[in-house]
Amino acid sequence: MPFSSRKETDKVVLSFVLLLGLVIAIIPMGMQTVWAGTFPGANGKIAFTSQRDGNDEIYVMNADSTAQTRLTNNTANDFNPSWSPDGAKIAFTSDKDFLFEIYVMNPDGTGQTRLTNNTADDFASSWSPDGAKIAFVTNRDGNFEIYVMNADGSGQTDLSNNAADDRFRASWSPDGAKIAFVTNRDGNFEEIYVMNADGTAQTRLTNNTASDFGPDWGPLAIELCPPNTHRDPASGACVPNPTTNPPIGGEILGIDVTTLFVAGAFANASWIIPIAGATAAAIVGLVLRKRIS
Numbered sequence: 001m002p003f004s005s006r007k008e009t010d011k012v013v014l015s016f017v018l019l020l021g022l023v024i025a026i027i028p029m030g031m032q033t034v035w036a037g038t039f040p041g042a043n044g045k046i047a048f049t050s051q052r053d054g055n056d057e058i059y060v061m062n063a064d065s066t067a068q069t070r071l072t073n074n075t076a077n078d079f080n081p082s083w084s085p086d087g088a089k090i091a092f093t094s095d096k097d098f099l100f101e102i103y104v105m106n107p108d109g110t111g112q113t114r115l116t117n118n119t120a121d122d123f124a125s126s127w128s129p130d131g132a133k134i135a136f137v138t139n140r141d142g143n144f145e146i147y148v149m150n151a152d153g154s155g156q157t158d159l160s161n162n163a164a165d166d167r168f169r170a171s172w173s174p175d176g177a178k179i180a181f182v183t184n185r186d187g188n189f190e191e192i193y194v195m196n197a198d199g200t201a202q203t204r205l206t207n208n209t210a211s212d213f214g215p216d217w218g219p220l221a222i223e224l225c226p227p228n229t230h231r232d233p234a235s236g237a238c239v240p241n242p243t244t245n246p247p248i249g250g251e252i253l254g255i256d257v258t259t260l261f262v263a264g265a266f267a268n269a270s271w272i273i274p275i276a277g278a279t280a281a282a283i284v285g286l287v288l289r290k291r292i293s
C-alpha cells in the first residue's frame with residue numbers, strides 16, 4: 001500500500017477506526033430493524049388464544065401444529081399473547097385477578113408476573129424492538145390511552161394523553177424511535193397516527209371518515225446491490241462504483257451488507273471504492289502495523 005505521507009496514513013487509520021466503529025454500531029441497528037416487524041433468528045413457536053378448555057387460554061404450538069401446549073390454566077380470560085423480541089418472554093392480558101391486567105410469563109407458562117395493577121382495563125401489549133419497553137392500552141385515566149412501561153412494569157407513562165379514544169394495539173417503528181397508534185381525536189372515525197416513543201410530535205397519517213386501525217410497522221427490506229454498485233448513503237439507491245483513485249486517506253461514506261466502502265476525502269470525495277471484507281481486514285492490519293512502526 002503506497003502511503004505517500006504520515007498524514008495520509010493517519011487519515012486512513014482514523015477512517016478505519018471510524019469504519020470499525022460503524023460496523024460495530026450498524027450490526028445491532030440492523031437486527032433492531034428486523035425485530036420490530038418480524039423478529040430475527042430461526043422460527044420459534046406460535047402463541048395463540050384458544051377457548052378449547054372452556055375459557056380463553058394462551059397456547060403455543062410448533063409451526064407444523066405439533067406440541068400444542070397450554071400455558072395458562074385458570075377460569076379467567078387470558079389472551080393477547082405477544083412474544084418479546086428475544087423469545088424469552090410472552091406478554092399477555094388476563095383478568096385472573098378480577099381486573100384486566102398485563103402479565104409476562106416464560107415461554108413454558110412459568111413465572112407469570114403481573115405488570116399492571118389497577119381497577120382499569122390494561123391490555124394490547126406491544127414490545128419495543130429492543131425488548132426494554134412494552135406499550136399497552138389502558139383507560140385508567142378515564143379514557144383509553146397508549147401507555148408505555150419498562151419490561152418489568154416500572155415507569156408506566158401516558159404517551160397519547162388526550163380525551164379521545166386511543167384503544168387499539170400500538171406498533172413500534174423498527175428503530176424503536178416512534179410508535180404508530182389509532183385514535184378518534186379528530187371527531188370522525190379512527191385514524192392512524194404516529195408519535196415519538198416519548199409521546200411527543202403526535203401526527204395524523206390518515207384522514208378520512210372511514211375507520212383506519214390496526215397499524216403494523218414493518219422493517220425496510222435489505223437487498224444487496226448488484227456487482228460493481230453500492231448503496232448511496234444519501235438516496236439509498238444502488239449506484240455504480242467509481243473506479244478511479246486508490247482508497248488511501250478516504251473517509252467512510254457508506255456501508256453495505258457485505259462490502260465496505262471508502263471514499264476520497266482529501267481529494268474531492270468524487271470516488272468510492274468497494275473493499276471486500278478480507279481485503280479491508282488486510283488493509284487495517286497493514287495500516288495498524290505501519291502506524292505502530
Ligand SMILES: [Ca+2]
Pocket residue numbers: 055056057072073074075076077078
Ligand atoms: Ca383462562
Ligand SMILES: [Ca+2]
Pocket residue numbers: 099100101116117118119120121122
Ligand atoms: Ca388493570
Ligand SMILES: [Ca+2]
Pocket residue numbers: 143144145146160161162163164165166
Ligand atoms: Ca385518550
Ligand SMILES: [Ca+2]
Pocket residue numbers: 188189190191192206207208209210211212
Ligand atoms: Ca379515518
